[in-house]
Amino acid sequence: MNAPFPTQTPIADLQLDNVSFEHRGQSLLAHTSLTLSGCRRTVIMGPNGAGKSLLMRLAHGLLPPTSGQVRWQGKTPVQAMVFQRPVLLRRSALDNLTYVLAIHNVPRARRKADALQALATFGLTSLAHRPARVLSGGEQQRLALARAWLLNPDVLFLDEATSALDPAAIKAVEDAVMTFHASGTRIVMTTHDLHQAQRLADDVVFLHNGQLREHSPAETFFSAPRSSEGRAFIQGELVW
Amino acid sequence: MPASDNPFLTALQLILHMDSDLFAIVSLSLQVSLVAVALAALVGLPLGAALALWRFPGRNGVIIVLNALMGLPPVVAGLCVYLLLSRAGPLGEWGLLFSPTAMVVAQWVLVLPIIASLTRQQVEALHGEYAEQLQSLGLSTARMMPTLLWDARVGLVTVMLAGFGRASAEVGAVMIVGGNIEGVTRVMTTSIVLETSKGNLPLALGLGIILLALVTLINALAHLMGETAKRRLG
Numbered sequence: 001m002n003a004p005f006p007t008q009t010p011i012a013d014l015q016l017d018n019v020s021f022e023h024r025g026q027s028l029l030a031h032t033s034l035t036l037s038g039c040r041r042t043v044i045m046g047p048n049g050a051g052k053s054l055l056m057r058l059a060h061g062l063l064p065p066t067s068g069q070v071r072w073q074g075k076t077p078v079q080a081m082v083f084q085r086p087v088l089l090r091r092s093a094l095d096n097l098t099y100v101l102a103i104h105n106v107p108r109a110r111r112k113a114d115a116l117q118a119l120a121t122f123g124l125t126s127l128a129h130r131p132a133r134v135l136s137g138g139e140q141q142r143l144a145l146a147r148a149w150l151l152n153p154d155v156l157f158l159d160e161a162t163s164a165l166d167p168a169a170i171k172a173v174e175d176a177v178m179t180f181h182a183s184g185t186r187i188v189m190t191t192h193d194l195h196q197a198q199r200l201a202d203d204v205v206f207l208h209n210g211q212l213r214e215h216s217p218a219e220t221f222f223s224a225p226r227s228s229e230g231r232a233f234i235q236g237e238l239v240w
Numbered sequence: 241m242p243a244s245d246n247p248f249l250t251a252l253q254l255i256l257h258m259d260s261d262l263f264a265i266v267s268l269s270l271q272v273s274l275v276a277v278a279l280a281a282l283v284g285l286p287l288g289a290a291l292a293l294w295r296f297p298g299r300n301g302v303i304i305v306l307n308a309l310m311g312l313p314p315v316v317a318g319l320c321v322y323l324l325l326s327r328a329g330p331l332g333e334w335g336l337l338f339s340p341t342a343m344v345v346a347q348w349v350l351v352l353p354i355i356a357s358l359t360r361q362q363v364e365a366l367h368g369e370y371a372e373q374l375q376s377l378g379l380s381t382a383r384m385m386p387t388l389l390w391d392a393r394v395g396l397v398t399v400m401l402a403g404f405g406r407a408s409a410e411v412g413a414v415m416i417v418g419g420n421i422e423g424v425t426r427v428m429t430t431s432i433v434l435e436t437s438k439g440n441l442p443l444a445l446g447l448g449i450i451l452l453a454l455v456t457l458i459n460a461l462a463h464l465m466g467e468t469a470k471r472r473l474g
Contacts, residue, residue, distance in 0.1 A: 062375055080376065087373035090391045090473045099387075100377055131473045151377075 011154045011186050012074035013037040014059060019068035021054055029054050031068070032212045034205065041177070041187040043197045043218075046207035047233065052190040053159050055207065056081075059188065060157050077154030077186075084160040086144035088132035093124060093143050096132045100147050118146040122176060138169025145176045156180050158189035162196065174200060194234060198222055206230045247445030251453075254446055261423075266450065269427040272340055272414070273407035276347035280355050280403055285396070287352075288359025289385045292367055303360065309353035314346075318416030321346040325417065338419040343427070346413035351403040358399040362392045394469050401462050408455055 014036040021029040029051045036042055036059070044052045057063045058070055060081050089096050097115035106114065119125050122142045127135060132143055141161060148156055158177065162170040177200060181187050191197055197204060201218040206227060213227040225231045254262050291303060323329050325337040325345070336342045366388050374384050389396070411429035418425030420434060428451040435444035 057372075060376065062372055081372075083373065087370055089370075089387070090394075103377060103379060103383065133473065 009075075011037075011039060011077050012072040014155070015069075015071055015073055016055075016059065017069040017071070019058060019065045019070060021051075021058060021063065022066045027210060029058070029065075029210045033068075034212060034215060036186070036188060039181070039184055039186050040202040041181055041200050042189070042203050042205060043201035044188070044190040044205045044207065045192065045194075045197055045233070046213075048192065049209075050207040051210040052192075052207055053084075054210075055205075056157050056159050056188065056190055078151060079155045079157065080148035080151045080153040081157040081159065082141070082144045082148055082161045084163055086140045088135075088140055088143060090133060091131070092129050093119065093132045093135065094128040096143060097147055097150055100150055104151065114150060118150050121149060121179075122146040123172070136169075138165050138172060141165060141169065141173055142176065145173065145180075149176075149180070153180075153185055155186045155188065158187070160190055160192070162191070162193070170196070194236075206233065208233075245442055247442045247449060250442045250446030251449040254450065262447075262450075264423065265426055265428055265431055265447075266454065268340060268425075269408065269429070269451070270454070272343045272427060273347060273404060276344045276407050277351055277355075277400060277403045279344070280348050280351040281400060284352050284355030284403075285359050285389055286385065288356040289363045289389055291356070291360045292363035293381050293384060293388075303357070306353045306357040306360075310357055312350060312353065313412065314350055314410040315412035315416060317349045318346050318413030321349060321413070321417050337417060338421060338425060340418070340425060342417040343414045343425060346417045347407040347410065350410060350413060351407050354406055355399055355403045358402060359389075359392075359396060362395045362399065363388050366392050394466050394473070397462050397466050397469075401459055404458065405455065408451070 016032055016034040019029065019032045019034075020027065032055065034055075044055055046052050054063070058065055060079055061070065062081075089099060091099070094112070094115055097118055098111040101111040101114055102108075116125070116128065119128050122145055124139065124142055124146060127139060127143075132140065135143065144161075156177075158173075162173045165173065174196065177187055177189070187200075189200070198218070201221075203215065203217050204221040205215045206213045206221065206225070206229070208227075208229040213229050214221070214225065216226060216230075220226070221230060222234060225234060291299065291306075321342060322337065324331050325334065325342050326332055327337070336345070367384070370384070370388065370391070374387065379387070409429070411433055414420075414425070414427055415430050415433065418427070418430065420426050420430040426434075428447055432444045432447050432451070435441075435447065
Protein backbone atom coordinates (compact mmCIF):
# COMPACT_ATOMS: atom_id res chain seq x y z
CA MET A 1 0.00 0.00 0.00
CA ASN A 2 2.86 2.36 0.74
CA ALA A 3 4.19 2.61 -2.77
CA PRO A 4 1.98 1.76 -5.67
CA PHE A 5 3.79 -0.90 -7.63
CA PRO A 6 3.44 -1.19 -11.39
CA THR A 7 0.25 -3.11 -12.00
CA GLN A 8 0.77 -6.62 -13.19
CA THR A 9 -2.40 -6.89 -15.22
CA PRO A 10 -3.06 -4.15 -17.74
CA ILE A 11 -5.57 -1.52 -16.71
CA ALA A 12 -8.97 -2.06 -18.30
CA ASP A 13 -9.86 0.22 -21.21
CA LEU A 14 -12.42 2.89 -20.48
CA GLN A 15 -14.95 3.11 -23.24
CA LEU A 16 -17.44 5.94 -23.68
CA ASP A 17 -20.01 4.92 -26.19
CA ASN A 18 -22.07 7.70 -27.78
CA VAL A 19 -22.35 9.43 -24.42
CA SER A 20 -24.57 12.48 -24.05
CA PHE A 21 -25.39 14.55 -21.01
CA GLU A 22 -28.25 16.97 -20.69
CA HIS A 23 -29.14 19.26 -17.83
CA ARG A 24 -32.55 20.94 -17.77
CA GLY A 25 -33.02 20.32 -21.43
CA GLN A 26 -29.68 21.79 -22.37
CA SER A 27 -27.15 19.52 -24.02
CA LEU A 28 -23.81 19.87 -22.25
CA LEU A 29 -22.08 16.95 -23.91
CA ALA A 30 -23.24 15.41 -27.14
CA HIS A 31 -22.62 11.99 -28.69
CA THR A 32 -19.13 11.50 -27.39
CA SER A 33 -17.31 8.26 -28.12
CA LEU A 34 -13.88 7.81 -26.69
CA THR A 35 -11.58 5.01 -25.57
CA LEU A 36 -8.85 5.51 -22.99
CA SER A 37 -6.38 2.67 -22.69
CA GLY A 38 -2.96 1.76 -21.43
CA CYS A 39 -0.93 3.58 -18.85
CA ARG A 40 -1.03 6.92 -20.60
CA ARG A 41 -1.37 10.51 -19.59
CA THR A 42 -4.44 11.87 -21.31
CA VAL A 43 -5.12 15.57 -21.11
CA ILE A 44 -8.62 16.83 -21.79
CA MET A 45 -8.44 20.33 -23.23
CA GLY A 46 -10.83 22.97 -24.38
CA PRO A 47 -12.03 26.44 -23.52
CA ASN A 48 -14.18 27.14 -20.46
CA GLY A 49 -17.55 25.49 -20.68
CA ALA A 50 -16.43 22.97 -23.28
CA GLY A 51 -17.47 20.07 -21.02
CA LYS A 52 -14.06 18.96 -19.75
CA SER A 53 -15.01 18.53 -16.11
CA LEU A 54 -18.29 16.96 -17.12
CA LEU A 55 -16.55 14.40 -19.32
CA MET A 56 -14.26 13.55 -16.43
CA ARG A 57 -17.13 13.13 -13.98
CA LEU A 58 -18.92 10.84 -16.42
CA ALA A 59 -15.74 8.81 -16.91
CA HIS A 60 -15.16 8.52 -13.16
CA GLY A 61 -18.78 7.55 -12.60
CA LEU A 62 -19.76 10.52 -10.45
CA LEU A 63 -22.56 11.30 -12.90
CA PRO A 64 -24.64 8.94 -15.02
CA PRO A 65 -24.90 9.89 -18.70
CA THR A 66 -28.30 10.92 -20.04
CA SER A 67 -27.78 8.51 -22.91
CA GLY A 68 -24.99 6.28 -24.12
CA GLN A 69 -22.74 4.07 -22.06
CA VAL A 70 -19.62 4.45 -19.97
CA ARG A 71 -17.98 1.09 -19.34
CA TRP A 72 -14.74 -0.53 -18.40
CA GLN A 73 -13.65 -3.32 -20.73
CA GLY A 74 -12.82 -5.80 -18.01
CA LYS A 75 -12.39 -5.44 -14.27
CA THR A 76 -13.31 -1.98 -13.01
CA PRO A 77 -10.01 -0.48 -11.88
CA VAL A 78 -9.32 1.36 -8.64
CA GLN A 79 -9.89 5.04 -9.33
CA ALA A 80 -9.19 8.27 -7.50
CA MET A 81 -9.95 11.87 -8.32
CA VAL A 82 -8.32 15.14 -7.35
CA PHE A 83 -10.61 18.14 -7.63
CA GLN A 84 -9.93 21.75 -8.50
CA ARG A 85 -10.75 22.73 -4.94
CA PRO A 86 -9.62 19.93 -2.66
CA VAL A 87 -12.34 18.73 -0.31
CA LEU A 88 -10.62 17.92 2.94
CA LEU A 89 -12.33 16.74 6.08
CA ARG A 90 -12.41 18.85 9.23
CA ARG A 91 -9.59 16.99 10.94
CA SER A 92 -5.81 16.94 10.90
CA ALA A 93 -3.84 16.21 7.73
CA LEU A 94 -2.86 12.84 9.17
CA ASP A 95 -6.44 11.99 10.13
CA ASN A 96 -7.59 12.83 6.61
CA LEU A 97 -5.31 10.08 5.37
CA THR A 98 -6.06 7.47 8.04
CA TYR A 99 -9.73 8.12 7.23
CA VAL A 100 -9.46 6.81 3.66
CA LEU A 101 -7.49 3.81 4.91
CA ALA A 102 -10.24 3.11 7.42
CA ILE A 103 -13.01 3.26 4.84
CA HIS A 104 -11.00 0.90 2.65
CA ASN A 105 -10.69 -1.56 5.51
CA VAL A 106 -6.94 -1.31 6.03
CA PRO A 107 -6.17 -2.85 9.45
CA ARG A 108 -6.02 -0.20 12.15
CA ALA A 109 -2.47 -1.09 13.15
CA ARG A 110 -1.13 -0.21 9.70
CA ARG A 111 -3.03 2.99 9.04
CA LYS A 112 -0.82 5.49 10.80
CA ALA A 113 2.42 4.19 9.35
CA ASP A 114 0.99 4.13 5.84
CA ALA A 115 -0.42 7.63 6.23
CA LEU A 116 2.87 9.02 7.53
CA GLN A 117 4.68 7.44 4.60
CA ALA A 118 2.29 9.10 2.16
CA LEU A 119 2.76 12.45 3.91
CA ALA A 120 6.52 12.02 3.56
CA THR A 121 6.18 11.16 -0.14
CA PHE A 122 4.43 14.48 -0.74
CA GLY A 123 6.63 16.54 1.59
CA LEU A 124 3.94 17.08 4.18
CA THR A 125 5.48 15.38 7.21
CA SER A 126 5.84 18.59 9.22
CA LEU A 127 2.15 19.38 8.69
CA ALA A 128 0.83 16.01 9.85
CA HIS A 129 -0.98 17.37 12.89
CA ARG A 130 -2.16 20.64 11.42
CA PRO A 131 -5.88 20.93 10.65
CA ALA A 132 -6.21 20.12 6.97
CA ARG A 133 -8.45 23.05 6.21
CA VAL A 134 -6.05 25.73 7.37
CA LEU A 135 -3.26 24.53 5.07
CA SER A 136 -2.35 26.66 2.06
CA GLY A 137 -3.92 25.88 -1.31
CA GLY A 138 -0.80 24.10 -2.54
CA GLU A 139 -0.47 22.08 0.65
CA GLN A 140 -4.12 21.13 0.51
CA GLN A 141 -3.76 19.93 -3.06
CA ARG A 142 -0.69 17.88 -2.15
CA LEU A 143 -2.64 16.37 0.74
CA ALA A 144 -5.41 15.48 -1.71
CA LEU A 145 -2.76 13.80 -3.88
CA ALA A 146 -1.38 11.93 -0.87
CA ARG A 147 -4.89 10.75 -0.14
CA ALA A 148 -5.26 9.53 -3.72
CA TRP A 149 -1.84 7.87 -3.45
CA LEU A 150 -3.01 5.77 -0.50
CA LEU A 151 -5.79 4.35 -2.64
CA ASN A 152 -3.13 2.97 -4.98
CA PRO A 153 -5.28 3.83 -7.98
CA ASP A 154 -5.02 2.31 -11.44
CA VAL A 155 -6.56 5.45 -12.86
CA LEU A 156 -6.14 8.95 -11.45
CA PHE A 157 -8.45 11.76 -12.55
CA LEU A 158 -7.39 15.35 -11.99
CA ASP A 159 -9.87 18.14 -12.63
CA GLU A 160 -8.09 21.48 -13.10
CA ALA A 161 -5.99 20.44 -10.13
CA THR A 162 -3.49 23.28 -10.54
CA SER A 163 -5.67 26.15 -11.70
CA ALA A 164 -5.72 27.93 -8.33
CA LEU A 165 -2.06 27.39 -7.45
CA ASP A 166 1.17 29.37 -7.65
CA PRO A 167 4.04 28.17 -9.91
CA ALA A 168 5.88 26.27 -7.16
CA ALA A 169 2.74 24.45 -6.12
CA ILE A 170 1.91 23.73 -9.76
CA LYS A 171 5.32 22.14 -10.16
CA ALA A 172 4.77 20.01 -7.05
CA VAL A 173 1.46 18.76 -8.42
CA GLU A 174 2.96 18.03 -11.85
CA ASP A 175 5.82 16.13 -10.20
CA ALA A 176 3.27 14.14 -8.24
CA VAL A 177 1.41 13.34 -11.45
CA MET A 178 4.66 12.00 -12.93
CA THR A 179 5.25 9.94 -9.78
CA PHE A 180 1.81 8.41 -10.07
CA HIS A 181 2.39 7.69 -13.74
CA ALA A 182 5.78 6.15 -13.12
CA SER A 183 4.20 3.76 -10.64
CA GLY A 184 1.79 2.51 -13.28
CA THR A 185 -1.23 4.77 -12.93
CA ARG A 186 -3.19 5.96 -15.92
CA ILE A 187 -3.62 9.72 -15.75
CA VAL A 188 -6.68 11.55 -17.03
CA MET A 189 -6.61 15.27 -16.39
CA THR A 190 -8.26 18.45 -17.52
CA THR A 191 -6.45 21.71 -17.93
CA HIS A 192 -6.77 24.86 -19.93
CA ASP A 193 -3.07 25.59 -19.49
CA LEU A 194 -1.46 24.87 -22.83
CA HIS A 195 2.07 24.69 -21.43
CA GLN A 196 1.05 22.26 -18.75
CA ALA A 197 -0.61 20.08 -21.36
CA GLN A 198 2.56 20.14 -23.43
CA ARG A 199 4.62 19.10 -20.42
CA LEU A 200 2.36 16.26 -19.37
CA ALA A 201 0.27 14.92 -22.22
CA ASP A 202 0.78 11.67 -24.07
CA ASP A 203 -2.44 12.30 -25.89
CA VAL A 204 -4.97 15.09 -25.99
CA VAL A 205 -8.74 14.98 -26.03
CA PHE A 206 -10.04 18.29 -27.33
CA LEU A 207 -13.57 19.41 -26.57
CA HIS A 208 -15.46 22.38 -27.85
CA ASN A 209 -19.05 23.34 -27.06
CA GLY A 210 -19.80 19.97 -25.53
CA GLN A 211 -18.50 18.05 -28.50
CA LEU A 212 -15.40 15.97 -28.91
CA ARG A 213 -13.40 17.54 -31.73
CA GLU A 214 -10.37 15.34 -31.69
CA HIS A 215 -8.39 12.76 -29.76
CA SER A 216 -4.79 12.82 -30.98
CA PRO A 217 -1.34 11.95 -29.76
CA ALA A 218 0.17 15.01 -28.06
CA GLU A 219 2.81 15.66 -30.73
CA THR A 220 0.14 15.63 -33.44
CA PHE A 221 -2.19 17.88 -31.50
CA PHE A 222 0.43 20.48 -30.69
CA SER A 223 2.09 20.53 -34.12
CA ALA A 224 -0.75 19.85 -36.52
CA PRO A 225 -4.16 19.64 -34.87
CA ARG A 226 -6.73 17.96 -37.03
CA SER A 227 -9.67 20.14 -36.02
CA SER A 228 -9.94 23.78 -36.90
CA GLU A 229 -11.06 24.61 -33.34
CA GLY A 230 -8.00 22.79 -31.98
CA ARG A 231 -5.81 24.85 -34.26
CA ALA A 232 -7.43 28.09 -33.14
CA PHE A 233 -7.13 27.02 -29.49
CA ILE A 234 -3.39 26.35 -29.53
CA GLN A 235 -2.78 29.53 -31.47
CA GLY A 236 -4.40 31.38 -28.60
CA GLU A 237 -7.42 32.48 -30.57
CA LEU A 238 -9.96 31.64 -27.95
CA VAL A 239 -12.86 29.77 -29.36
CA TRP A 240 -16.13 30.03 -27.51
CA MET B 241 -36.62 27.79 51.73
CA PRO B 242 -35.20 31.14 52.78
CA ALA B 243 -36.94 34.15 51.40
CA SER B 244 -36.29 37.86 51.21
CA ASP B 245 -37.84 40.70 49.27
CA ASN B 246 -34.91 41.00 46.91
CA PRO B 247 -34.91 38.24 44.27
CA PHE B 248 -31.15 38.48 43.74
CA LEU B 249 -30.55 38.19 47.45
CA THR B 250 -32.98 35.29 47.59
CA ALA B 251 -31.15 33.55 44.79
CA LEU B 252 -27.83 34.13 46.52
CA GLN B 253 -29.20 32.89 49.83
CA LEU B 254 -30.61 29.78 48.19
CA ILE B 255 -27.26 28.99 46.68
CA LEU B 256 -25.17 29.86 49.74
CA HIS B 257 -27.34 27.84 52.11
CA MET B 258 -26.96 24.84 49.83
CA ASP B 259 -30.67 24.33 50.40
CA SER B 260 -31.32 20.61 49.96
CA ASP B 261 -34.79 21.13 48.49
CA LEU B 262 -33.34 23.51 45.98
CA PHE B 263 -30.55 21.10 45.19
CA ALA B 264 -33.04 18.30 44.53
CA ILE B 265 -35.09 20.53 42.26
CA VAL B 266 -32.10 21.78 40.28
CA SER B 267 -30.62 18.34 39.90
CA LEU B 268 -33.93 16.84 38.76
CA SER B 269 -34.34 19.67 36.24
CA LEU B 270 -30.91 19.04 34.80
CA GLN B 271 -31.31 15.27 34.80
CA VAL B 272 -34.66 15.29 33.05
CA SER B 273 -33.59 17.80 30.40
CA LEU B 274 -30.15 16.30 29.73
CA VAL B 275 -31.51 12.76 29.45
CA ALA B 276 -34.28 13.97 27.15
CA VAL B 277 -31.77 15.79 24.94
CA ALA B 278 -29.40 12.82 24.89
CA LEU B 279 -32.19 10.43 23.89
CA ALA B 280 -33.51 12.89 21.31
CA ALA B 281 -30.00 13.19 19.85
CA LEU B 282 -29.74 9.42 19.65
CA VAL B 283 -32.73 9.39 17.32
CA GLY B 284 -32.59 12.90 15.89
CA LEU B 285 -29.01 12.92 14.59
CA PRO B 286 -29.32 9.82 12.39
CA LEU B 287 -32.87 10.79 11.43
CA GLY B 288 -31.77 14.27 10.36
CA ALA B 289 -28.77 12.93 8.47
CA ALA B 290 -30.90 10.33 6.71
CA LEU B 291 -33.40 12.99 5.68
CA ALA B 292 -30.54 15.07 4.32
CA LEU B 293 -29.06 12.24 2.25
CA TRP B 294 -31.97 10.20 0.92
CA ARG B 295 -34.54 11.26 -1.62
CA PHE B 296 -37.84 9.43 -1.30
CA PRO B 297 -41.46 10.22 -2.07
CA GLY B 298 -42.97 12.26 0.73
CA ARG B 299 -39.61 13.58 1.88
CA ASN B 300 -40.73 17.18 1.64
CA GLY B 301 -43.81 16.33 3.67
CA VAL B 302 -41.69 14.83 6.44
CA ILE B 303 -39.44 17.90 6.46
CA ILE B 304 -42.38 20.29 6.67
CA VAL B 305 -43.98 18.31 9.51
CA LEU B 306 -40.69 18.21 11.45
CA ASN B 307 -40.20 21.94 10.97
CA ALA B 308 -43.74 22.59 12.14
CA LEU B 309 -43.25 20.37 15.20
CA MET B 310 -40.36 22.60 16.26
CA GLY B 311 -43.07 25.00 17.30
CA LEU B 312 -45.24 22.39 19.04
CA PRO B 313 -46.71 23.99 22.18
CA PRO B 314 -45.33 22.13 25.23
CA VAL B 315 -48.80 21.77 26.75
CA VAL B 316 -49.97 19.94 23.65
CA ALA B 317 -46.97 17.61 23.78
CA GLY B 318 -47.64 17.13 27.50
CA LEU B 319 -51.28 16.39 26.85
CA CYS B 320 -50.46 13.76 24.21
CA VAL B 321 -47.97 12.03 26.49
CA TYR B 322 -50.48 12.31 29.33
CA LEU B 323 -53.15 10.56 27.28
CA LEU B 324 -50.64 7.89 26.31
CA LEU B 325 -49.47 7.22 29.86
CA SER B 326 -52.62 7.79 31.88
CA ARG B 327 -54.26 4.78 33.49
CA ALA B 328 -56.80 4.52 30.69
CA GLY B 329 -54.23 5.14 27.97
CA PRO B 330 -52.50 2.54 25.79
CA LEU B 331 -49.35 2.58 27.95
CA GLY B 332 -51.21 3.04 31.23
CA GLU B 333 -50.06 -0.32 32.58
CA TRP B 334 -46.53 0.95 32.80
CA GLY B 335 -47.56 3.33 35.56
CA LEU B 336 -45.25 6.05 34.36
CA LEU B 337 -47.51 9.06 34.73
CA PHE B 338 -46.32 11.62 37.33
CA SER B 339 -42.79 10.23 37.29
CA PRO B 340 -39.52 11.77 36.04
CA THR B 341 -39.58 9.19 33.23
CA ALA B 342 -42.83 10.66 31.94
CA MET B 343 -41.21 14.10 32.00
CA VAL B 344 -38.29 12.80 29.98
CA VAL B 345 -40.69 11.33 27.43
CA ALA B 346 -42.58 14.62 27.12
CA GLN B 347 -39.42 16.66 26.68
CA TRP B 348 -38.06 14.10 24.22
CA VAL B 349 -41.15 14.71 22.09
CA LEU B 350 -40.45 18.45 22.18
CA VAL B 351 -36.72 18.24 21.50
CA LEU B 352 -36.64 15.54 18.82
CA PRO B 353 -38.10 17.71 16.00
CA ILE B 354 -35.61 20.48 16.79
CA ILE B 355 -32.59 18.20 16.69
CA ALA B 356 -33.74 16.23 13.64
CA SER B 357 -34.71 19.29 11.65
CA LEU B 358 -31.63 21.39 12.39
CA THR B 359 -29.36 18.37 11.89
CA ARG B 360 -30.89 17.86 8.47
CA GLN B 361 -30.02 21.44 7.51
CA GLN B 362 -26.45 21.17 8.76
CA VAL B 363 -25.78 17.82 7.14
CA GLU B 364 -27.41 18.82 3.87
CA ALA B 365 -25.18 21.89 3.60
CA LEU B 366 -22.06 19.86 4.34
CA HIS B 367 -23.12 17.14 1.94
CA GLY B 368 -23.27 19.70 -0.84
CA GLU B 369 -19.60 20.34 -0.27
CA TYR B 370 -18.46 16.75 0.37
CA ALA B 371 -20.67 14.68 -1.92
CA GLU B 372 -18.41 14.33 -4.96
CA GLN B 373 -15.29 13.66 -2.93
CA LEU B 374 -16.96 11.03 -0.76
CA GLN B 375 -18.57 9.43 -3.80
CA SER B 376 -15.18 9.40 -5.50
CA LEU B 377 -13.72 7.63 -2.46
CA GLY B 378 -16.33 4.94 -2.98
CA LEU B 379 -18.60 5.65 -0.02
CA SER B 380 -22.20 4.55 -0.14
CA THR B 381 -24.83 6.99 1.10
CA ALA B 382 -25.20 5.03 4.33
CA ARG B 383 -21.48 5.20 5.01
CA MET B 384 -21.43 8.93 4.37
CA MET B 385 -23.68 9.49 7.39
CA PRO B 386 -21.14 9.06 10.20
CA THR B 387 -18.53 11.07 8.29
CA LEU B 388 -20.90 13.98 7.70
CA LEU B 389 -22.23 13.93 11.28
CA TRP B 390 -18.71 13.98 12.65
CA ASP B 391 -17.54 16.76 10.36
CA ALA B 392 -20.63 18.80 11.19
CA ARG B 393 -19.92 18.40 14.90
CA VAL B 394 -19.23 22.07 15.65
CA GLY B 395 -22.59 23.09 14.23
CA LEU B 396 -24.33 20.15 15.84
CA VAL B 397 -23.26 21.32 19.31
CA THR B 398 -25.36 24.41 18.70
CA VAL B 399 -28.21 22.16 17.59
CA MET B 400 -27.97 20.26 20.89
CA LEU B 401 -28.00 23.55 22.77
CA ALA B 402 -31.14 24.63 20.99
CA GLY B 403 -32.68 21.33 22.06
CA PHE B 404 -31.48 21.74 25.62
CA GLY B 405 -32.80 25.29 25.74
CA ARG B 406 -36.21 24.10 24.69
CA ALA B 407 -36.20 21.31 27.28
CA SER B 408 -34.95 23.30 30.25
CA ALA B 409 -37.21 26.27 29.63
CA GLU B 410 -40.53 24.57 29.07
CA VAL B 411 -43.03 24.18 31.85
CA GLY B 412 -46.28 23.06 30.27
CA ALA B 413 -45.31 19.51 29.41
CA VAL B 414 -43.55 18.61 32.66
CA MET B 415 -46.37 20.18 34.65
CA ILE B 416 -48.99 18.01 32.96
CA VAL B 417 -47.15 14.69 32.95
CA GLY B 418 -45.08 15.26 36.10
CA GLY B 419 -47.65 16.94 38.26
CA ASN B 420 -45.17 19.10 40.19
CA ILE B 421 -45.05 16.67 43.11
CA GLU B 422 -42.68 17.92 45.78
CA GLY B 423 -39.59 15.76 46.06
CA VAL B 424 -40.60 13.61 43.10
CA THR B 425 -41.35 15.60 39.97
CA ARG B 426 -40.83 19.21 41.02
CA VAL B 427 -38.38 20.98 38.74
CA MET B 428 -37.20 24.59 38.39
CA THR B 429 -39.88 25.78 36.03
CA THR B 430 -42.79 24.14 37.85
CA SER B 431 -41.50 25.53 41.17
CA ILE B 432 -41.44 28.98 39.66
CA VAL B 433 -45.05 28.62 38.56
CA LEU B 434 -46.03 27.37 42.01
CA GLU B 435 -44.22 30.11 43.93
CA THR B 436 -45.67 32.72 41.61
CA SER B 437 -49.21 31.49 42.19
CA LYS B 438 -48.54 31.48 45.95
CA GLY B 439 -47.52 35.11 45.63
CA ASN B 440 -43.96 34.38 46.74
CA LEU B 441 -42.54 36.46 43.94
CA PRO B 442 -38.99 36.99 45.25
CA LEU B 443 -38.50 33.24 45.64
CA ALA B 444 -39.97 32.62 42.17
CA LEU B 445 -37.69 35.19 40.69
CA GLY B 446 -34.72 33.85 42.66
CA LEU B 447 -35.35 30.41 41.23
CA GLY B 448 -35.58 32.00 37.80
CA ILE B 449 -32.21 33.65 38.25
CA ILE B 450 -30.64 30.32 39.21
CA LEU B 451 -32.21 28.61 36.22
CA LEU B 452 -30.93 31.32 33.91
CA ALA B 453 -27.45 31.11 35.44
CA LEU B 454 -27.33 27.35 34.94
CA VAL B 455 -28.45 27.56 31.34
CA THR B 456 -25.93 30.33 30.70
CA LEU B 457 -23.17 28.21 32.21
CA ILE B 458 -23.97 25.23 30.00
CA ASN B 459 -24.17 27.45 26.92
CA ALA B 460 -20.85 29.08 27.78
CA LEU B 461 -19.17 25.70 28.08
CA ALA B 462 -20.56 24.56 24.75
CA HIS B 463 -19.61 27.85 23.11
CA LEU B 464 -16.03 27.58 24.36
CA MET B 465 -15.85 24.00 23.11
CA GLY B 466 -17.14 25.10 19.73
CA GLU B 467 -14.71 28.00 19.45
CA THR B 468 -11.77 25.82 20.38
CA ALA B 469 -12.81 23.22 17.86
CA LYS B 470 -13.29 25.87 15.16
CA ARG B 471 -9.84 27.29 15.78
CA ARG B 472 -8.29 23.85 15.75
CA LEU B 473 -10.14 22.54 12.73
CA GLY B 474 -10.34 25.57 10.48
